[in-house]
Amino acid sequence: MFWFTVTPGDIVKRWRPLEDAETGVAEQIIEDAQDIFESAVEAAGIAAPAPDDERRKRAYIRAVAYMVIRVFKNPDGILTETLDGYTYRRDSAVSTGMLQPTADEIDQLRPTARPRRGAFTIRPS
Secondary structure, X not given: OOOOOXXXXXXXXXXOOOOHHHHHHHHHHHXXXXXXXXXXXXXXXXXXXXXXXXXXXXXXXXXXXXXXXXXXXXXXXXXXXXXXXXXXXXXXXXXXXXXXXXXXHHHOOOOOOOOOOOOOOOOOO
């Protein structure tokens, strides 16, 4: 069971409508992306977010959706392309064409440390 539910609709909201053939593929890629993302988050020493943590839920869905979009945009992992004599280099996150989260996407699941407040704080020695 995954931490949160990500659907092809989440891809559509962030990118473009999917064709019928892409929708079926998207469901499998989403499942793979969730496995990879959750493993990467756990490997970074970050605990699973609480089910009612809306901010981290949005970050999770966003990260998985963009992982899938990167695969759809560049399934062959092309790093450079030439068009009409102009060569351009793809962004490194897109160029791999692989399902992998960025460091920023993983950090979005990291809980924020709250500073202690108050006039009188007793710290253990």
